[in-house]
Amino acid sequence: MSVLVNKDSKIIVQGFTGSEGTFHASQMIEYGTNVVGGVTPGKGGQTHLDKPVFNTVSEAVDKTGADTTIIFVPPAFAADAIMEAADSGIKVIITITEGIPVADMIKVNNYIKNKNCRLVGPNCPGVITPEEAKVGIMPGFVFKKGNVGLVSKSGTLTYEAADQVVKQGLGITTAIGIGGDPIIGTTTKEALELLINDDETKCVVMIGEIGGQLEADAAKWYKESGSKKPVVGFIAGETAPAGRTMGHAGAIVGGSEDTAAAKKKIMREHGIHVVDSPAEIGKKVAEVLA
Amino acid sequence: MNLHEYQGKQILNSFGVDIQRGYVAQTPQEAVEVAKKLTDETGTSWYVIKAQVHAGGRGKGGGVKLAKGIEHVEEVAGQIIGMDLVTPQTSAEGKHVHQVLVAEDVYYPGDSEPSEIYMSVLLNRATGKNMIMYSTEGGMDIETVAEKTPHLIFTEEIDPSVGILPFQARRVAFNLGLEGKAFKEMTKFVTALYTAYEKSDSSLFEINPVLKTSDDRIIAVDAKVTLDDNALYRHKDYAEMRDLREENATEVEARAKGLNYVDLDGNVGCMVNGAGLAMATMDLIKQAGGEPANFLDVGGTADAERVESAFKLILKDPKVKAILVNIFGGIVRCDRVAQGIVDAYKNIGEIKVPIIVRLQGTNADIAKELIDNSGLNVHSVIQFQEAADKVQEVLS
Numbered sequence: 001m002s003v004l005v006n007k008d009s010k011i012i013v014q015g016f017t018g019s020e021g022t023f024h025a026s027q028m029i030e031y032g033t034n035v036v037g038g039v040t041p042g043k044g045g046q047t048h049l050d051k052p053v054f055n056t057v058s059e060a061v062d063k064t065g066a067d068t069t070i071i072f073v074p075p076a077f078a079a080d081a082i083m084e085a086a087d088s089g090i091k092v093i094i095t096i097t098e099g100i101p102v103a104d105m106i107k108v109n110n111y112i113k114n115k116n117c118r119l120v121g122p123n124c125p126g127v128i129t130p131e132e133a134k135v136g137i138m139p140g141f142v143f144k145k146g147n148v149g150l151v152s153k154s155g156t157l158t159y160e161a162a163d164q165v166v167k168q169g170l171g172i173t174t175a176i177g178i179g180g181d182p183i184i185g186t187t188t189k190e191a192l193e194l195l196i197n198d199d200e201t202k203c204v205v206m207i208g209e210i211g212g213q214l215e216a217d218a219a220k221w222y223k224e225s226g227s228k229k230p231v232v233g234f235i236a237g238e239t240a241p242a243g244r245t246m247g248h249a250g251a252i253v254g255g256s257e258d259t260a261a262a263k264k265k266i267m268r269e270h271g272i273h274v275v276d277s278p279a280e281i282g283k284k285v286a287e288v289l290a
Numbered sequence: 291m292n293l294h295e296y297q298g299k300q301i302l303n304s305f306g307v308d309i310q311r312g313y314v315a316q317t318p319q320e321a322v323e324v325a326k327k328l329t330d331e332t333g334t335s336w337y338v339i340k341a342q343v344h345a346g347g348r349g350k351g352g353g354v355k356l357a358k359g360i361e362h363v364e365e366v367a368g369q370i371i372g373m374d375l376v377t378p379q380t381s382a383e384g385k386h387v388h389q390v391l392v393a394e395d396v397y398y399p400g401d402s403e404p405s406e407i408y409m410s411v412l413l414n415r416a417t418g419k420n421m422i423m424y425s426t427e428g429g430m431d432i433e434t435v436a437e438k439t440p441h442l443i444f445t446e447e448i449d450p451s452v453g454i455l456p457f458q459a460r461r462v463a464f465n466l467g468l469e470g471k472a473f474k475e476m477t478k479f480v481t482a483l484y485t486a487y488e489k490s491d492s493s494l495f496e497i498n499p500v501l502k503t504s505d506d507r508i509i510a511v512d513a514k515v516t517l518d519d520n521a522l523y524r525h526k527d528y529a530e531m532r533d534l535r536e537e538n539a540t541e542v543e544a545r546a547k548g549l550n551y552v553d554l555d556g557n558v559g560c561m562v563n564g565a566g567l568a569m570a571t572m573d574l575i576k577q578a579g580g581e582p583a584n585f586l587d588v589g590g591t592a593d594a595e596r597v598e599s600a601f602k603l604i605l606k607d608p609k610v611k612a613i614l615v616n617i618f619g620g621i622v623r624c625d626r627v628a629q630g631i632v633d634a635y636k637n638i639g640e641i642k643v644p645i646i647v648r649l650q651g652t653n654a655d656i657a658k659e660l661i662d663n664s665g666l667n668v669h670s671v672i673q674f675q676e677a678a679d680k681v682q683e684v685l686s
Contacts (some may be wrong), residue, residue: 027621075520076523099520100520101491101518101520101521101524102413102491102493102518102520102521103488103491103518103521104521105418106413106418106419106420106450107450109418109419109450110418110419110449110450110451137621138620139619139620139621139651139652141652142620142651152566153566154564154565154566154567155564155566155567156562156563156564156566156567156618156620157564157566157567157570158566159618159620159651160567160570160618160650160674163618163650163651164674180565180566182413182415183413183415183418207566209565209566209569210569211415212415212416213415213416234570236566236567236569236570236573237569237572237573238572238573238576239554239556239569239572239573239575239576239581239582240569240572240585241552241554244552246552246565246568246569246585247550247564247565247566247568247569247585247587248565248566249519249520250415251565251569260573276573276577277573277574277577277675277678278570278571278573278574278674279574279673279674279675279677279678280675
């Protein structure tokens with residue numbers, strides 16, 4: 001088992017023929033991901049990376065049976081691309097684009113809430129199920145197959161954590177990059193829930209950062225669920241000053257409850273194994289699984 | 291992006307929000323000229339002179355003063371323009387005041403007592419919707435109100451598919467205890483304010499105070515406006531309002547070079563790819579006994595040019611005793627980053643502080659060899675923990 005994406009996922013790429021889309025789609029295909037085509041309005045009928053290009057998502061769904069999309073559309077047009085995917089019956093919408101205006105995401109959030117789909121991101125590295133599907137921009141070789149699930153707001157910190165887990169002789173079931181924006185589709189809690197409910201996943205690594213309440217919500221859910229699967233947590237930004245945005249648009253300390261210290265305290269109180277050092281994530285996973 | 295009070299008020303007013311009127315002035319003489327103009331337009335005979343800097347609590351530091359007559363304007367403006375204003379929100383050195391807002395007096399006597407209200411518009415991250423937060427306790431620090439009298443803070447969440455509705459505007463006015471003309475004015479005010487927030491793509495409006503005047507008008511006396519940087523492409527006119535004098539010079543330079551940089555007070559500089567890893571690296575520096583001197587995300591490419599710009603930015607800070615470079619090479623290969631570091635180092639010439647480079651990921655071992663053989667004063671490590679140990683070693 002795995003969550004969100006696997007070898008049977010039929011994946012299209014929105015923003016397929018642009019430079020980002022082209023580069024990462026070819027990396028995904030090389031990894032063995034089942035990319036069935038792509039969408040670039042106005043370029044329908046062409047072939048790109050040996051795959052068909054469509055004008056609209058609904059046409060792509062009709063012709064290929066696609067159920068998953070990855071979006072590389074520039075920020076000004078990305079919200080529209082997400083809503084088009086939702087309208088066309090795509091089930092899993094993974095949005096890589098960074099820099100989408102918050103007002104656009106409020107609209108998206110409202111539009112997709114009654115649609116039968118799951119949005120991951122935006123401003124995220126994507127989702128990978130090792131040896132099955134890489135639907136994102138992460139370096140595939142870092143993620144070896146195994147039974148540790150990973151949920152994270154960050155890109156490179158996810159690779160770092162996965163690398164540490166793999167160096168312990170373990171591996172990853174699915175790694176979900178949920179993104180670092182103020183409004184994201186899949187929350188920490190939802191990603192954690194997916195992984196906890198996955199039979200193959202024996203332990204989950206949950207990586208958060210300053211700003212918002214997502215990690216606290218996830219921690220509360222975890223305790224209430226009564227799950228026996230151990231969760232290892234880390235929160236980045238202990239040293240970040242209040243009121244400043246640290247790279248990710250959502251990484252800003254607004255009050256006393258969204259600091260790294262406050263989040264770590266809540267996570268510990270709800271049974272999560274929190275490490276203070278980002279260098280000890282892998283070691284802690286090995287310890288709790290031993 | 292943060293705006294000055296006078297700029298925020300301009301935006302508010304352009305969407306029909308009533309404001310305390312005024313004009314900005316760069317010199318005491320200009321302050322007198324605009325004060326005269328203001329009297330012609332509003333009839334005011336007293337003037338509030340307010341420092342225009344990006345910091346709250348200006349009154350406490352002597353940045354807001356009343357001139358009781360046109361003959362006092364030059365002197366009062368002269369006291370404020372050019373001062374280094376220290377407020378609870380600035381550093382100990384304060385912020386240099388380049389300009390003042392000369393505003394009409396709105397606390398004039400009349401049929402009823404004036405009263406101050408707090409109002410802000412912001413995103414509720416938990417629900418993904420905007421909300422209006424308001425309180426009868428205006429003119430005070432809202433954090434203090436939240437702590438001492440939380441029952442006096444109200445919120446109104448806005449449904450994005452329909453926007454602010456008339457019953458919501460009425461509820462705001464009722465909760466604020468307003469009646470008659472003031473009630474009606476408040477429903478107009480709050481509706482216009484929310485519309486302005488949406489149309490201007492703002493991420494924060496904080497109006498403290500909103501004033502009910504003695505003749506029952508509702509006006510914005512102050513305005514803290516923060517715009518969504520990601521939406522500035524839709525508002526070229528607002529983008530031009532950016533006042534670079536209010537921002538950290540190194541951060542301005544970094545932005546021009548496409549680097550994401552935040553200046554901090556510590557002694558260990560860092561250069562990292564990715565925001566999350568950058569914050570984690572800062573945390574690791576602290577745990578190793580240092581203090582981070584900056585946040586710096588070089589982004590995905592980390593080529594020689596970017597690395598050189600980043601080094602130069604970090605080295606501007608005389609407090610920096612060591613630099614930690616932490617790159618997780620995924621799509622970008624570590625050996626190319628290593629070559630970039632070596633080239634940048636040679637281009638800059640002598641770098642007096644030790645540099646610790648941690649490259650992990652694709653071709654990490656080749657990268658380490660490349661750096662070890664470069665003959666430069668650069669320590670190369672592969673594991674995250676080794677980097678921390680090395681920082682500790684060079685600091686002691």
